[in-house]
Amino acid sequence: MPQATKKLQRTFLCMALVAILVSIAVKNVNASFKRPADFDTQVLTLFQKIKFNGTPPPYDLFYRAFTGYSKLKKQNLLSAKEILTVIDFRISGNEKRLWVIDLKNETLLFHVLTAHGRNSGNVFAKTFSNTINSNQSSLGFYVTGNKYIGKHGISLKLRGVEKGINDNAEARAIVMHAADYVSESHIKKYGRLGRSFGCPAVPVDGHKEIIDTLSQGTCLFIYYPDTDYLTRTAIKGTADL
Numbered sequence: 001m002p003q004a005t006k007k008l009q010r011t012f013l014c015m016a017l018v019a020i021l022v023s024i025a026v027k028n029v030n031a032s033f034k035r036p037a038d039f040d041t042q043v044l045t046l047f048q049k050i051k052f053n054g055t056p057p058p059y060d061l062f063y064r065a066f067t068g069y070s071k072l073k074k075q076n077l078l079s080a081k082e083i084l085t086v087i088d089f090r091i092s093g094n095e096k097r098l099w100v101i102d103l104k105n106e107t108l109l110f111h112v113l114t115a116h117g118r119n120s121g122n123v124f125a126k127t128f129s130n131t132i133n134s135n136q137s138s139l140g141f142y143v144t145g146n147k148y149i150g151k152h153g154i155s156l157k158l159r160g161v162e163k164g165i166n167d168n169a170e171a172r173a174i175v176m177h178a179a180d181y182v183s184e185s186h187i188k189k190y191g192r193l194g195r196s197f198g199c200p201a202v203p204v205d206g207h208k209e210i211i212d213t214l215s216q217g218t219c220l221f222i223y224y225p226d227t228d229y230l231t232r233t234a235i236k237g238t239a240d241l
Contacts, residue, residue: 035067039067040063043062043063043066043067044059046066046103046106047059047062047063049106050101050106050107050108051106051107051108052108052111053108054108054111055096055111056099056108057086057088057099058088058090061086061088061221061223062086064221064223064235064236065084065086065219065221065223066084067235067236068141068219068221068235069084069103069219069221071235072141072143072161072219073219077143077161077217078143078217078218078219079216079217079218081213081216081217081218082102082103082104083100083101083102083103083109083213083214083218083219084100084101084103084218084219084221085098085099085100085101085214085218085219085220085221086098086099086101086220086221086223087099087114087200087220087221087222087223088223088224089116089120089124089125089137089139089222089223089224090223090224090225092123092124093113093114093115093116093123093124093125093192093193093195094113094123094187094192094193095113096111096112096113097113097114098110098111098112098113098114098200098202099111100210100213100214109213110206110209110210110213112202112203112206112210113182113183113184113193113202113203114182114200114201114202115179115181115182115193115194115195115196115199115200115201115202116137116195116196116198116200117129117134117135117136117137117195117196117197117198117199118135118195118196118197119134119135119136120135120136120137120195120198122192123192123193125137125224126224128224128226128229129198130160130164130165130166130167130168130172131168131172132168132171132172133172134172134198135197135198136198137198137200137222138160138165138166138168138169138172138174138198138222139162139165139166139222139223139224139226139229140160140161140162140165140166140221140222140229140233141160141161141162141166141219141220141221141235142158142159142160142161142166142169142219142220142221142222143158143159143161143217143218143219143220144156144157144158144159144176144214144215144216144217144218144219144220145157145158145159145215145216146215146216147211147212147215150175150177152177152178152179152201153177153178154177154178154207154208154211155175155176155177155211156175156176156177156211156214156215157170157175158170158174158175158176158200158220160174162232162233162234162235164232165229165232165233166222172198173197173199174198174199174200175199176199176200176201176202176210176211176214176220177199177201177202177207178201178202178203178204178207179194179196179201179202179203179204180194180204181193181194181195181201182194182201182202182203182204183203183204183205200220200222
């Protein structure tokens with residue numbers, strides 16, 4: 001058999017092996033959280049029971065967030081607080097886009113403005129990074145840590161739990177803190193909300209209550225339909241099924 005033919009056969013065998021390994025890896029990732037048969041009904045029923053008393057988060061965002069919350073809870077990464085925080089970066093920074101939900105008592109606790117990173121966009125956040133000094137927001141699921149006093153006053157540590165997507169959060173000092181540029185008055189003066197170095201900053205008014213509620217092992221989910229994120233995340237939503 002000619003040498004060139006043997007080389008070509010080896011190449012095809014290698015390509016086939018890689019394809020098989022990739023297929024197995026994808027199946028394993030997607031099987032990391034197996035939804036119960038009645039999962040969709042459970043989520044919809046819960047969503048309809050929650051007393052939002054105003055504008056609820058989009059249902060697709062809640063579904064995706066609750067899917068991740070359920071996975072993290074199953075892995076014993078969350079505390080018994082049963083608090084779920086969602087941020088929808090599809091919404092303008094000039095509108096309230098952060099919801100804090102008490103799942104146990106089926107109640108909305110907070111619905112407030114929140115900032116995105118200055119290099120993620122102007123009024124809308126559109127680009128994201130896990131890189132140190134990028135000054136961009138990172139998408140995905142976080143587990144909250146302890147409160148501490150930093151340069152912005154009382155702040156909340158965040159641990160990104162999606163590898164390669166937001167797991168540099170602690171190294172980047174991505175935390176939740178209050179900022180005076182997260183306010184209606186700032187929007188009226190400058191035409192848009194102020195921006196952070198990548199932190200989901202919240203309004204000064206009420207920030208202590210928000211941070212206290214979220215601290216110590218609750219789930220935070222930041223979402224935007226970024227192609228890279230949707231491809232890499234192991235936690236899928238309705239549009240990905």
